[in-house]
Amino acid sequence: MSTHNGKVAPDAFPPPVDSQKEFIKRGLDDEDELIEVGVAIVGGGTAGLACANRLLALLGDDPETMERLGEVPVAVVEKAKTCGGHNLSGAVMRPGPLQELFADLTREQWREEGFAFGEVTKEAVYLTPTSKLSVRIPTPPPFKNHGNEVVSVSALARYQQRQAEEAGAYILTETSATQLVVEDGRVVGVRSGDKGRGKDGEPLGNFEPGTDIKARATVLAEGCWGHLTGAAIREFDLARDREPQVWELGVKEVWKVPQPLDRLIHTMGPWPLKISSKYGQIGGTWIYPMKDEKTGDDLVSIGFVVELEYADATTSAHDLLQTFKTHPLVRKILQGGERIAWGAKALPGGGYWSMPKLSMPGALLVGDSGGMVDTMALKGVHHCIKSGMIAAETIYAALKHGSSDLSEYEQAIDDSSVGRELWEVRNARQPLQKGLLIGGALSGLQQISKGKLPGRADWHRNDAKPMFIGNTKDAYVKPDGKYTFDKLSSVFITGNATRDDAPNHIRVQKHVPREIAETWRWMCPAGVYEIPEDAPEHGDVDVIVNYTNCVQCGAITAKGGRLTTPEGGDGPLYQIL
Numbered sequence: 105m106s107t108h109n110g111k112v113a114p115d116a117f118p119p120p121v122d123s124q125k126e127f128i129k130r131g132l133d134d135e136d137e138l139i140e141v142g143v144a145i146v147g148g149g150t151a152g153l154a155c156a157n158r159l160l161a162l163l164g165d166d167p168e169t170m171e172r173l174g175e176v177p178v179a180v181v182e183k184a185k186t187c188g189g190h191n192l193s194g195a196v197m198r199p200g201p202l203q204e205l206f207a208d209l210t211r212e213q214w215r216e217e218g219f220a221f222g223e224v225t226k227e228a229v230y231l232t233p234t235s236k237l238s239v240r241i242p243t244p245p246p247f248k249n250h251g252n253e254v255v256s257v258s259a260l261a262r263y264q265q266r267q268a269e270e271a272g273a274y275i276l277t278e279t280s281a282t283q284l285v286v287e288d289g290r291v292v293g294v295r296s297g298d299k300g301r302g303k304d305g306e307p308l309g310n311f312e313p314g315t316d317i318k319a320r321a322t323v324l325a326e327g328c329w330g331h332l333t334g335a336a337i338r339e340f341d342l343a344r345d346r347e348p349q350v351w352e353l354g355v356k357e358v359w360k361v362p363q364p365l366d367r368l369i370h371t372m373g374p375w376p377l378k379i380s381s382k383y384g385q386i387g388g389t390w391i392y393p394m395k396d397e398k399t400g401d402d403l404v405s406i407g408f409v410v411e412l413e414y415a416d417a418t419t420s421a422h423d424l425l426q427t428f429k430t431h432p433l434v435r436k437i438l439q440g441g442e443r444i445a446w447g448a449k450a451l452p453g454g455g456y457w458s459m460p461k462l463s464m465p466g467a468l469l470v471g472d473s474g475g476m477v478d479t480m481a482l483k484g485v486h487h488c489i490k491s492g493m494i495a496a497e498t499i500y501a502a503l504k505h506g507s508s509d510l511s512e513y514e515q516a517i518d519d520s521s522v523g524r525e526l527w528e529v530r531n532a533r534q535p536l537q538k539g540l541l542i543g544g545a546l547s548g549l550q551q552i553s554k555g556k557l558p559g560r561a562d563w564h565r566n567d568a569k570p571m572f573i574g575n576t577k578d579a580y581v582k583p584d585g586k587y588t589f590d591k592l593s594s595v596f597i598t599g600n601a602t603r604d605d606a607p608n609h610i611r612v613q614k615h616v617p618r619e620i621a622e623t624w625r626w627m628c629p630a631g632v633y634e635i636p637e638d639a640p641e642h643g644d645v646d647v648i649v650n651y652t653n654c655v656q657c658g659a660i661t662a663k664g665g666r667l668t669t670p671e672g673g674d675g676p677l678y679q680i681l
């Protein structure tokens with residue numbers, strides 16, 4: 105009987121996957137078997153749709169270039185049932201890039217359209233030393249949100265989809281892009297996934313094979329380290345000389361509340377996380393007011409984000425959020441209200457130094473696919489929009505001049521607000537991997553200096569952290585089904601529609617030390633990983649993977665597994681997250 109407690113890291117059990125071999129297709133099918141488009145955008149989230157809208161606006165003023173792109177100048181491939189179905193964010197947004205993208209639309213109109221919920225006029229930041237106490241502190245610079253707008257990215261994506269379709273985009277929803285097509289060292293399009301395969305990959309009665317989508321330029325807008333993005337990074341060596349990417353996981357709920365909340369709230373812990381550096385836990389919460397102009401309802405967005413660098417295998421963002429809701433600070437906001445939505449999603453946390461090279465022959469990375477999130481401020485939406493716009497401008501300029509060179513994008517991002525803002529905080533987050541006390545002070549110095557202190561702080565890979573089975577779980581509340589909820593009833597309200605006989609899209613080793621199995625079991629917000637009751641207390645155990653529950657949050661990629669694309673149309677159908 106062996107135990108690896110505190111000694112075994114997830115990267116010792118890599119996922120059984122060879123992304124270059126499986127996810128890169130060498131060469132296109134014959135011309136009569138493929139779909140040809142001008143520009144293919146993979147991912148109909150905030151970034152991909154910003155790219156589509158900006159590109160169509162530019163092409164709209166230039167019919168000659170538009171015509172050269174053929175019948176389908178811009179196609180967006182989105183795996184969710186509708187754009188927005190898989191998108192989730194806090195989400196308080198810096199408004200500039202969206203105002204630039206839709207210059208004729210006022211902020212009042214954003215709210216009438218149903219994706220924006222009010223400007224931030226008041227804010228407060230608290231420490232929560234215990235389950236009862238909260239101490240208000242002066243707002244640290246990254247948490248200053250005055251003038252920003254609370255939005256729903258799933259509703260924003262639906263709005264952007266409508267705009268793009270009106271401008272002429274062809275949006276293929278319920279379609280996963282499963283392979284990147286590379287010919288002579290250049291990305292020439294993507295392949296859409298087969299539909300109607302059974303558990304073992306066998307074609308069922310409704311089988312439909314995928315198709316090659318040939319494009320002059322391809323934009324990878326897959327969000328938090330996507331499937332094709334990962335393959336592209338390996339194929340084109342895009343992460344050479346960069347720091348490793350690190351991730352955070354957020355679980356969010358939206359509540360309808362009896363009283364409007366008059367301010368934006370952030371809490372910085374330590375409760376319900378452990379302060380000791382042994383646990384490696386860094387995280388925090390948000391509570392954002394949302395006024396629904398259409399219904400008049402007062403809503404609140406509440407969420408818990410935890411860095412996936414932690415060492416205690418029993419860390420669970422979902423249970424941490426449920427427990428956090430029992431704090432008096434939160435109870436007085438939510439009590440008497442009703443939970444109307446739940447979801448979970450990971451985000452890339454490495455920032456500037458972890459961003460891969462953003463261009464490769466024939467393709468570009470935008471938004472979270474390119475790691476463009478400032479996790480000090482928990483802000484990525486505005487960078488997604490801006491990077492999508494810059495990608496569109498780069499591609500348009502190349503197409504107009506008959507060029508296929510997209511390499512200028514890299515510098516354009518660096519020179520833009522995206523590059524400038526991410527540069528300022530490039531070294532601010534890494535010290536926190538050393539623990540809250542020492543790390544907090546070093547991080548503060550970096551923030552005050554606004555990036556003027558020289559150097560490059562390194563990141564430690566999340567999956568290289570040895571895991572131990574600790575006692576974080578002992579503090580979790582027992583769900584009552586009214587105010588606090590378990591994972592499965594939460595997944596239920598996402599509208600998750602994964603077929604029971606679909607092929608497994610989660611790649612993990614299934615016979616691993618208990619510490620690794622427990623890590624996955626507790627981490628997964630959707631309760632996908634199960635350890636049989638009769639499994640041994642110590643040593644290796646078998647893991648059951650209930651993949652049809654998966655809400656495609658992506659966290660497993662940070663801790664030793666891999667999320668691949670399920671069949672198009674599977675997964676959650678978020679409305680207001």
Ligand SMILES: Cc1cc2nc3c(=O)[nH]c(=O)nc-3n(C[C@H](O)[C@H](O)[C@H](O)COP(=O)(O)OP(=O)(O)OC[C@H]3O[C@@H](n4cnc5c(N)ncnc54)[C@H](O)[C@@H]3O)c2cc1C
Binds near residue numbers: 182195330409451476
């Ligand atoms: C918990 C949490 C809280 C956050 N809070 C804030 C905040 O308050 N403010 C802020 O500014 N930012 C915040 N962020 C960051 C912000 O939400 C993201 O940066 C942003 O939403 C990412 O947008 P995106 O378009 O790059 O990716 P996504 O929104 O993830 O969109 C990617 C899309 O691509 C689709 N897709 C992926 N792969 C494929 C494929 N192979 N084939 C077909 N479709 C595919 C997905 O279904 C999805 O629709 C938060 C993020 C999280 C997770």
Ligand code: SF4
Binds near residue numbers: 628
């Ligand atoms: S199985 Fe799905 S929901 Fe669970 S951690 Fe992995 S990606 Fe997230």
